[in-house]
Amino acid sequence: EVQLVESGGGLVKPGGSLRLSCAASGFTFSNAWMSWVRQAPGKGLEWVGRVRSKTDGETTEYTVPVKGRFTISRDDSKSTLYLEMNSLKTEDTGVYYCTTRYCTGGSCYSWIWGQGTLVTVSS
Amino acid sequence: DIQMTQSPSSLSASVGDRVTITCRASQGISNSLAWLQQKPGKAPKSLIYDASTFQGGVPSKFSGSGSGTDFTLTISSLQPEDFATYYCLQYNTYPYTFGQGTKLEIK
Numbered sequence: 001e002v003q004l005v006e007s008g009g010g011l012v013k014p015g016g017s018l019r020l021s022c023a024a025s026g027f028t029f030s031n032a033w034m035s036w037v038r039q040a041p042g043k044g045l046e047w048v049g050r051v052r053s054k055t056d057g058e059t060t061e062y063t064v065p066v067k068g069r070f071t072i073s074r075d076d077s078k079s080t081l082y083l084e085m086n087s088l089k090t091e092d093t094g095v096y097y098c099t100t101r102y103c104t105g106g107s108c109y110s111w112i113w114g115q116g117t118l119v120t121v122s123s
Numbered sequence: 124d125i126q127m128t129q130s131p132s133s134l135s136a137s138v139g140d141r142v143t144i145t146c147r148a149s150q151g152i153s154n155s156l157a158w159l160q161q162k163p164g165k166a167p168k169s170l171i172y173d174a175s176t177f178q179g180g181v182p183s184k185f186s187g188s189g190s191g192t193d194f195t196l197t198i199s200s201l202q203p204e205d206f207a208t209y210y211c212l213q214y215n216t217y218p219y220t221f222g223q224g225t226k227l228e229i230k
Contacts, residue, residue: 030224045224110157
């Protein structure tokens with residue numbers, strides 16, 4: 001079964017740090033371009049950033065509000081994606097989802113989503 | 124960034140109705156569009172990708188169409204479990220962007 005499972009969310013004070021993880025299974029993680037998406041309470045979905053596969057350079061891209069504060073990385077040996085969040089602000093509060101497009105045999109199909117992990121930034 | 128304008132932002136309908144939600148891209152995105160369903164407190168669930176291809180296990184009551192800049196999601200014969208928020212997502216050009224969502228409510 002194709003699955004993404006996030007963990008690591010919690011309550012943190014403004015200016016603090018948090019590291020989220022996303023464990024993948026059921027597909028070839030090392031080939032996947034992985035992304036983080038977030039959703040503030042009562043709001044819509046926002047793309048946070050992505051990391052390419054190692055084959056494609058393992059480069060990263062971020063949305064402007066998080067650039068310089070958030071870092072996306074991956075450990076293909078553990079099939080795990082990470083989101084390191086520093087200098088957290090109250091506006092970073094929300095549910096964080098990892099996602100990827102399921103690709104196999106040279107074709108790509110639908111988007112897979114984890115269940116999300118809640119990050120609350122508050123004093 | 125490509126802007127995705129989704130309409131309506133909310134929609135009230137009855138069980139058994141057929142509804143249509145639209146998404147317009149600020150520039151052409153070919154067919155690189157997905158439709159997602161989200162219920163309160165739950166993760167998004169993919170319904171359709173590549174504008175018109177069903178996600179496995181999704182009922183055929185959901186259908187998508189369009190290419191370029193204009194896309195539609197049609198849900199036929201609404202059932203209670205279909206009342207949720209729907210989002211479009213363009214993945215043609217990074218940064219990928221979402222529509223603002225359509226909240227489908229029971230009349």
